[in-house]
Amino acid sequence: MTEKTSNVKDLSLGLQHVLAMYAGAVIVPLIVGNAIGLTPTQLTYLIAIDIMMCGVATILQVWKNKFSGIGLPVVLGCTFTAVGPIINIANSYSIQSVYGSILISGLIVVLIAPIFSKLIRFFPPVVTGTVVTIIGITLMPVAFNDLAGGQGAEDFGAPVNLLLGFSTLIIILLILKFAKGFLNAIAILCGIVGGTILASFFGMVDFAPIKEASWLHLPQVFYFGKPEFHILPILTMTLVAVVSLVESTGVYFALGEITKKKIDGHDLKRGYRAEGLAIILGGLVNAFPYTTFSQNVGLIQISGVRKLKIIYIAGIMLVILGLVPKIGAATLAIPGPVIGGAMIAMFGMVISAGIKMLSHINLQRQENMLIVAISVGMGLGVTVVPDIFSSLPASLSVITSSGIVMGSLTAIVMNAIFNFKSIIKPE
Template structure:
C-alpha cells in the first residue's frame, strides 16, 4: 500500500531534492560558459535553460509508459562527464557543433536503448554493489572540498567554513535522529536553511545576483545557432553518452534496491530512452547532456521517502525556476560550505547502499574479493589522482578520466574474466580441520 503524500509535503520534499542537486546543476553551465567566453546575456540563458531542461528530463524519466521512463524516484541533472569535452569541442569547433553532436547522441541512445538494456547480465551483486560504492566514494572528495568552502574559495578550509559545514551536518543528524515523520524526511532541507541563516550572522548575504536576475526567461530552440554536424564532436559525444549510461545504470540499480523493485531489461530500456530524450532536449534548446544525479539517490536513501510524487514535484520546481531566474537566483545565497555539510551525508549514504548490496555476495570466493578490491582502488584512485591518464589521447581520457567509469568498467571486466574461477578462502574452521586431518 502506497503512502499518500499531500501536495504541500510533496512540494517541500521536492524542493529538498532540488537544493540537493542545485549546486551541481548550476556549476556546469558556470564552468562551460566561463571557459567559452559567453556574454552575460548568453550566460543567463544557459543557466536558466539548464534548470528547465533538468526539470523536463526528470519528468520524462517519471512518466513511465510503453516507450520511455523508468518510473523510479530519480532526478536528472547536467553531467560532469561532458564538461571537459564540451569546452574542448567548443573552442575548436564552436557551440553549434557541440549541440549537433548532443542531438546525434540523443538519437543514438533512443534507437539503441533496447540493446543497451541487455547488459544486465554484466551486473551481478558483486558488480552492482561495487559500482554503487564507487559512485559514493568518488563523490565524497567533492563533498569534503565543499565543506571547506569550495576549491576556488580564497578562504578554503577556514574555521568559519568548517564551522558552517559541521553545524549543517550536525543539524541534519539531530533532526534525523530525534525528528519523526515529515520533519525527519526533510532533515536535509532544514539543515541547509538553518546553515544559510547561521551564515548570514557571520557575513551578510549578497543579494546582487538576485537583483540582477530577470523575472521571466523563455526557452528558445537553437539559441546559439543552427546545429552543425561534425564527425569528431559526434564521436566524442557518443563516448560521453555511453559513459553517462553506465553511470545511470549504477544509479538505477541502487534505487531499485532502495525501493525494493526488481528491475527488468525493459525497465532499463525505458530508462535509457528517457535519458536519450533528455540529450535530445539539451541539444535542441542548447543546454547540456543529462544523467541521473547520484546525490539524489543518497537523499532517497536517507529520507526514506520513495514516492514518485516527490521527484515529479522536483521536476516541476526546476522547470519553474528556469522560467523565473530571479527566484532561481535565491539558491545562490546558500554558502558552499553549507551545501558541503549536507551533501557529504548523502554521498556517504550511497556508499552505505553499495555495502548493503554487497551483503548478498559470497565472500568465501577469492575472485569476488579481488573484483571489489581492484575496482574500488582504481575508481577511487582515479578520482583522487585525475592526472593518471593525462598523457593518453583525449577520447581515452574522456572514457577513463572519471573515477566512476574506471571503477565500473574494472568491476564489469574483472567479473567476466575471473568470476567463479577463484578458490574459496580458507576459514579458521577449514584450517583447523585440515590440520587435524594431517595428524
C-alpha cells in the same frame, strides 16, 4: 491530516530534492560558459535553460510508459563527464558543433537502448553494488571541497567555512536522531536552512543574484545558432552518453534496491530511452546531456520517502526555476560550505547503499573480493590522482579522467573475466 498540510509537506520534500541537486546542476553551465567565453547574457540563458531541462529530463524519466521512463524516484541533471569534451569541442570547432554532436548522441542512445539493455547480465550485484559504492566514494571529495569553501577559493579551509559545513551536518544528524515523522524526512532541507541562517550572521549570504535576475526567461530553439555536425565531436559525445548510461545503470539498481523493485531489461530500455530523449531535447534548446544524480539517491535513502509524486513536484519546481530566474537565483544565495555539509550525508548514504547491495553477494569467493577491491581502488585512485593518465591521448580523457567511469568499467571487465560462465549461461 488536512489536504493543505499534505500539500505543504509534499512541496517541502520536493524542494529538498531541488536543493540537493541544484548546486551540481548550476556548476556545469558556469564552468562551461566561462571556459568558452560566453557573454553574461548567454551565460544567464545557459544556466536558466539547463535548470529547466533538468526538470523536463526528470519528469521524462519518472513517467513510465510503453516507450520510455524507468518509473523510479530518480532526479536527472547535467553530467559532469561532458564538461571537458564540451569545452574542447567548442574551442576546437564551435559551440554549434557541440549541440550538433549532443543531438546525434541523444538519437544514438534512443536507438541503442534495446541493445544496451540486454547487457543486464553484465551487471550482477557484485558489479552494481561496486559501482554504487564507487559513485559515493568518488563524489565525497566534491562535498569536502564545497564544505571548505570551493576548490581554488581564497578562503579555502577557513574556520568559518568549516564551522558552517559541519554545523549543517550536525543539524541534519540531530534531526535524524531525535525528530520523528515529517521533520525527520526533511532533515536535509532543515540542515540547509539552518546552515544558511547561521551563514547570514557571518555576512556570507549574498542576495545580489536575486536582485539582478530577470523574472521570465523562455527557452529558444538553437539559441546559439544552427547546429553543425562533425564526426569526431559526435563520436566524443556519444562516448560521453554511453559512459553516462553505465553510471545511470548503477543508480537504477540502487533505487531498485531501496524501493524493493526488481529491475529488468525492459526497465533499463525505457530508462535509457528517457535519457536519450532528454539529451535530444537539451540539444534543441542548447542545454546539456543528462544523467542520474547520485545525491538524490542518498536523499531518498535518508528520508525514506520514495513516492514518485515528490519527484514529479521536484521536476516541476526545476522547470519553474528555469523559466523564472529570479526564483532560481534565491537558491544561489546558499553558501557552498552549507551545501557541502549536506552532501557529506547524502554521498555517505550512497556509499551505504552500495555496501548494502554488496552484502547480498558471496564475498567468500576470492573473485568477488578482487572485483570489489580493484574496482573501488581504481575509482578512488583516479579521483585522488586525477593526472595519472594525463600523458595518454586526449581522446581517452572522457574515460580516464573520471574515477566513476574507470572504477565502473574495471568492475564490468573483471566480472566478465572472473564470472564468464555465469554471463554466458545465466542462472
